[in-house]
Amino acid sequence: MLTIQSNVSLKPYNTFGIDATARYLVEVENEEDIQTLLQLPNAHTSPMLILGGGSNLLLTQDFNGLAVKINLKGIQVVKEDQEHVWVRAGAGENWHGFVMHCVEKGWAGLENLSLIPGTVGAAPMQNIGAYGVEIKDTFDRLEAVQLATGEKHIFTNADCRFGYRDSVFKNEVKGQYIISSVQFKLAKQPTFQVSYGDIQTTLTQMGVKELSIRAVSEAVIKIRRSKLPDPAEIGNAGSFFKNPEIPASQYEALKIQYPAIPGYVINDTTVKVPAGWLIEQNGWKGKRFGSIGVHTRQALVLVNYGGGKGADIQQLAYKIQNSVEEQFGIRLHTEVNFV
Structure with a gap:
């Protein structure tokens, strides 16, 4: 009841x-x-x-x-063959706990997404991603209940219309469904993604001689803990802003003015620029305003030191967005949802 x-x-x-x-x-x-x-x-x-x-x-x-x-829980294998296993998890399962379960079982595909906070049900809404991997890469389907009718619907990978930190659940059907479970297609023989960020360097520092799912997961956890504050200690929601994707022509123009500006080529016409770098250039990193501020180690993270108001954090985000746009001509967009 x-x-x-x-x-x-x-x-x-x-x-x-x-x-x-x-x-x-x-x-x-x-x-x-x-x-x-x-x-x-x-x-x-x-x-x-x-x-x-x-x-x-x-x-x-x-x-x-x-x-x-x-709070819907439960993890079960739906089917498997020689190469893959299809795993369904309740929407209320802790995401990192689910990833650790898969790592323990030797199911590959989610290890780069270790230590991301949140639940399984929220993961596809945001198309969470880290270190070169996104949910869409292993997502098979999800079940959701339509609020207006109470009917259960299945959303396939294509139905979800995944984009960069984006899906149909943040757009066309926003607020219309409760996700009850999510199913993933994971590999029994891993294909490792270790070229993004500091993973390879960290693996070397850890003395890893032979790659494994567990080693990659442990490297990701080590990196995240070194850069991101624990919400149990300092209130935060991880990366507050998306990394902007800009036209290659705009990036080349910025490169002339700011030779150190980093960028990751998406395709022939688009370059992704680290939002944290843009914010840091504007002097926001480590700034504190009473009980809120910008984290000392990662400019992408806004924090509540205790007793902070959401409206004040929202206003801080607006100021950061405006300053970055004024200096670089790039408008940052938030990953975090305002309520």
Whole structure:
């Protein structure tokens, strides 16, 4: 039976640690709970906020609606052949925990995505990615319940329309579904992606002689821990901004003015520029404004040192966006969703 709580602090439900209040909160443990939820009188009239791990969320004010915490658990092998295994996980499974399960089993494809905060259900919404790998590379399908009808729908890889930190769930069908489970197609024989970032260097420092799924995962974890603050210690949502993709002609022009500007060629016409570098050039790295600020080791990360307001972090983000655009002619876009 569902328990509806009133006037609940959402501080434990978001990694920024913002102390905003939800008018109502309910936690769903299974698909039956979702159906019961949709029968509630205010399910279709009140605003609804779907909560996974709360790691991609900035609460800028109290939420005058129904917050729904997704707790659906379970990991199972759906099928397998000589080369691949198809694994389904409940939307409420912790993402890093799921990745570690796959690493332990020797299933390859997700090891570069180790230690990313959040839940399995939220991962395809954002098409999370790191170190040359994105969810879309191993994603097979997901199941989701349509809020308006209660019907279950299957979304294939193509249906999700994955883009850079983007999917159909952030656009055409935003707010229309609750994802209940996600299925991945993982490899029994790994193809390692170690050329991106500091992975190869870190593997060498670790003394790794022979590549393995576990070694790559451990290298990624080591890198992330060295660069990114632990939300349990300092409130944050990881990378706050996307790395902008700009026309190659614009990049070449910037290169003349700023010879040190880094860039990663996407194709003949597009170059990706590290947002952290752009922000750091504007002097934001390590800046603190009372209880909020920009992290000392990674300019991409905005932080709440304790007691910070979401609206203040939002305003800081706007100032950073404006300063980068004024200097470089590049408008940064956020990865984090504002509520």
